[in-house]
Amino acid sequence: MTTIHDPEKANTPDTLPIPARAISDNSEKSEKPSDLHAASDPGRGLADNGHNASGSNLQEESLAIAPEQEWIPPDGGWIAWSQVLATCLVSMISWGLPTAFGVYQLYYRDALHLSQSKVSWIGSVQFLLTYGMCTLSGRLADAGYIKSTMAVGAFLVVLGTFMTSLGTQYWQFFLAQGICCGLGEGIMFMPPLAVCSSYFTKNRTMALTCAATGTSIGSVIFPAIIQYSIPHVGFGWAVRISGFVALFCTTTAILLIRPRLQPRRSGPLVEWSAFKETAYLLYSVGAFLLYWALFFGSFYINSFARNIIGFSTIDSVQLLLLSNGMSIPARPIIGYIANWHVGVMNTYVTATVFLGTVTLCWIAVHDRAGMYVLSIFFGLGNGVCQGLLLGSLASLTKDSRKMGTRIGVVHTLVAFATLAGPPTAGAIIDSSGGKYLYAQIWAGLTIMVSAALFIGARCVASGPHLRVKM
Structure with a gap:
């Protein structure tokens, strides 16, 4: 070696x-x-x-x-952009499946007759493990175990999806979808991301944002599969179709992936020294708060439309698809702007403030037209915030060989935020007698505080000058 x-x-x-x-x-x-x-x-x-x-x-x-x-990235070419495609396919599964939980939540609530807070624990645990396993898989990626780690994760995702299709009770869905799928999604996500990042320098933000577009694609495809297949083939086969899609995407990604950096065998699982950097510390706390409230809309926008505005179940799911679909073109466009004109951290701060504003404006929505407008703008803000997480964090990481570990640590932190976020919102809604006002205020203000911390991280990293591209 x-x-x-x-x-x-x-x-x-x-x-x-x-x-x-x-x-x-x-x-x-x-x-x-x-x-x-x-x-x-x-x-x-x-x-x-x-x-x-x-x-x-x-x-x-x-x-x-x-x-x-030590190794100059090609910053383009077929092999480099094929790594973007592989990461996009994995993102489509790793984040598209959990983001589709809003549709599952409606089905589980009606079929199992459970409270929103209890049902949301399935999706929250799935998000927890998806983010939480990123520290381990990120370190394995840095150590060179790229394809084997991806293969293990892909197996767990496909297994969990097919087991979900056989479930009839709450604990079965919790184990299959919440735990098995969550573990697999987290294990397979970081290796292609670390590889993709190592192929780019100047075009890194653009590449990572394009790769993150897979999340938006998956969050449209999988809810549509579940919602529109159930009336024709039933819940079980609707979920199995999702499993076959996951099998195809993960297999293709494993075949495409080509590591280029030498493994970093030695080194800690968690790089605690990174938290001595003030910018990294502020960013990590800000990411925790952002993701505490980020999925409030993804989990509850369709239930709000059905229970408060009066949408039918099918129409409420269409709102979710519209919201998720808006981020598909937004992510690469914003990635291009951030990469070549404004800077990724500047764009990330702006997107976070925008999302917080939209969430607070949700309070004023009382009719169907308002719901469609809200869905469009919420989808834009939510998609851009998720899409720029990787690029903005990469801008604070100077050594590419530590990319997997550093990004994995932040993903583990936000794992606990995503675990607590939707149940917190559900508990607020249930304690308010089914009203969403206090949950909307909580989510909007939390996102605004995270934006303030991102501003602090940006100023520490590059100074307070607004015109500096960072």
């Missing part, structure tokens, strides 16, 4: 980083770690280039090379 040199020991002759003159202009060669480490031999580098520089000059030149330049 090729040894990865520690940049902190670059002052010793046997651990010199890659000399700038030894890096070939051929981009294909620069992507291969074996070629780069062969080039890092000072004697060979001098012989190949015909230079007679002294050892001190070579060492001085080597120290100027940043750690993340």
